[in-house]
Amino acid sequence: MKRAGLGLVGTALLAWACTGGPESLPPPTIVGVEPASLPVNAKDEDVTVRFDARYAVAVDYGAEKVDARMGSGRVWVDDQEAAVTRFDPTGVAIATVPRGLGAGAHAVRLRLDDGREAVAEGALTLSPPGKEDVDPPILADGGVLIATDGGPIEQCRDAGVCNEEDGGEPQDAGPGPEDPMREGDITAYVFDSIEGTRVSKVAFDITVRAQGPRAEHFQGSVELIASRGTVKPAKIGPCDAGVCDATIVMDAPAGNVHLNAVDSFGVGGESNTFRLEPK
Template sequence: MKRTSWVLWPLLLCACGPTQLPPPSIVSVMPGQVAAGVPSTLSVRVDAVLPLTVDYQAGGVDPAQLSMAMRLAGQEVDVPFAEPDGTLIVPVPEGLPEGAYDVQLTLADGREAVREQAFSVVPAATLNGPNPNPQDGFVGGVRSFLIDPIPEQVRDRPFQITLRADGPEAKLFQAPVSLRASVGTLTLVTPGAFVDGVLVEELSMSHPGANIYLLVEDTQGHKGLSNSFRVRPN
């Protein structure tokens, strides 16, 4: 027997029976501006009711029902992290010219939401000026974090990563940050500390897989995604 329910994300409310589900909405996109030519990360908060059909005979739920597609500037991007409050953390496509761009969300059943001109790509000098806009994520002179490219790795084999604070006062940054993986868990082998805005740490990954991302975040919510990389089993 199959029973149709729905999930209201991020409230996680379930109900039974057929119904016409409301369209999703994109509540916010942060930061509102990213620098041209610099790897960037967006936090896209959405409000969506996800359709859910439970197969009680098979004893499970088809995860494809919960899939969604995110497009920035018309290009589909990965969604490596989804937070409990409905925030999707996504990479900005590389090489976008300066200008304003839309963000589009498409759910598995075809319902869509579009936030027009949700973010802009601007010259880096604009963001590093003396009076940055607080709505663009500046606290203490830091805008975001960059992670140097990570090559293919092997499960449980330690490797080094380099994190860089980004912003007009990045070299002064010394606050703690958290680091997590989109698949499995990571273990810090040799923790480090920021020196002149740069942090080098040694870590290992617990699970093999393809298309894995790392996410760094400070206590003020500034974030940075790594590139997508593979972890081999051995």
């Protein structure tokens, strides 16, 4: 059975050799670019180019060995060459996006060592700073929105103790810890710094802190969104006095990543950028 298998490979190689060289092989095909969109001039952002390619093989019939002639490759975005940080000839190239490219759609070009090329027109979109390329995710936890202030109204002339006989101006005592959160109570979320390199599919701890006039009252949950790949759990909470501690697992190709936290009112915050490496 082993010799029969080698015979089939030898026939395929002979068919290639008769045509005169590697130019008889079909060109590679780019099947995807991840992520498909990034901010303009984002520092050290990587893209993953996934491709299909066929290669020539050499057969040693005496030793019964098959040697697939696979090399490396290069990547361009438009006419600017990208620095390749990882190249797997079976179908994955990771490259750092060149700085200085303008906003809009850009072509991604892959060239193998033997000169064969593939181009994906408009595969990478660069957006101006502050512009969202996609609609924000729909959050499952809508919370409770109170349009009016539920706190008590008291009449006081001064900062002293109020009583029914005091004829001063009405003053709003404000909501307490048990009152529902309202729009504007939380103004942002801040991540504790995520230091060092993290490993894909290996759990690590994060802390997210609510900011705003009622940050210490916040006991809800927030959605987590990864800049590349996935993060689990996708929602963390309940938080304790505005502090959300969680253990998460990320799954994404090697490169720089960051996390976003968003609550039910659309208020969000972004972590620092950190490196993610394969397990």
